[in-house]
Amino acid sequence: MISNRPFVAAEELQRPAELLVKYPILALPTGVAHVVMVAILFISVVSAVASVIAGGAAAGHVGTGIGLGTGILIGTCLFALGLVVVYVGQAVVVAAAPSVLENQPPDLGTAFRVTLARLPDLAVAAVATFALALVPIALCLILIGIPLLIALGYLLMYVPAAVVIGNEGGIEAIKTSFRLSTTRVSESFVCWLGIILALIAGAAANSLAIHIPIVNLIAGFVVGGFTSAYASILSVRFYLALRDGAWPANQSSAPPPQPPQPPGGYSGPPTVIR
Numbered sequence: 001m002i003s004n005r006p007f008v009a010a011e012e013l014q015r016p017a018e019l020l021v022k023y024p025i026l027a028l029p030t031g032v033a034h035v036v037m038v039a040i041l042f043i044s045v046v047s048a049v050a051s052v053i054a055g056g057a058a059a060g061h062v063g064t065g066i067g068l069g070t071g072i073l074i075g076t077c078l079f080a081l082g083l084v085v086v087y088v089g090q091a092v093v094v095a096a097a098p099s100v101l102e103n104q105p106p107d108l109g110t111a112f113r114v115t116l117a118r119l120p121d122l123a124v125a126a127v128a129t130f131a132l133a134l135v136p137i138a139l140c141l142i143l144i145g146i147p148l149l150i151a152l153g154y155l156l157m158y159v160p161a162a163v164v165i166g167n168e169g170g171i172e173a174i175k176t177s178f179r180l181s182t183t184r185v186s187e188s189f190v191c192w193l194g195i196i197l198a199l200i201a202g203a204a205a206n207s208l209a210i211h212i213p214i215v216n217l218i219a220g221f222v223v224g225g226f227t228s229a230y231a232s233i234l235s236v237r238f239y240l241a242l243r244d245g246a247w248p249a250n251q252s253s254a255p256p257p258q259p260p261q262p263p264g265g266y267s268g269p270p271t272v273i274r
Helices: 009-022 024-101 108-117 119-142 145-155 159-164 170-183 185-209 215-244
Strands: none
Touching (some): 009 024, 009 185, 009 215, 024 108, 024 119, 108 119, 145 170, 145 185, 159 215, 170 215, 185 215
């Protein structure tokens, strides 16, 4: 249970980073998931190009079209699989986060078993998330899809925590994330801002080593693992606090406490009549 205390944005954003420094093993599941996702994307691109070339060589323009369609289908399926892998990696960190937030060492073995038990609902949530993202992804060609994807990420940032910690189904977890992010906007915006800043910092760090063989893979593993783990722990912290009401709504507008009233029957000092 997260203690009921005033909401201080800087402290909430700093806490996951402190925990990752103290327990760097928390970044292992997300680091592995990041590398797997990169490999899947690479395979998707290679398979799409190979399908187009093979189709064109076999049947000219018609074969090229068929190959392109086949490549897109394979790439879409592989990307959906990669999304599930990323969800699993994040879910392991999510499962370990509550005890870590209470200053207990992480138990990744138990967290992994909890994640396996919730795997069907995580898969449903991942597929539903991918379905919701299809239109924004398509609209990225005209740029409007980018802010739509950012907004969708904001609305869905509590889904893994709702599935793994809240024991909700995939669709129910999406509804919960929508509800928390739209009814507790100020707190959720702070959480999303922390996630976005972490991802931007991670992308900037990865860009420095992207052209250096082997180093780029190591950097991707480390940077991707830590940034994803940070985002997972932060989302759990906010999910638990908002779900359990640790930050009362409109606390900034609460009336100041009233001074204690004097005992009944007391009307001030006696009046002296001269």
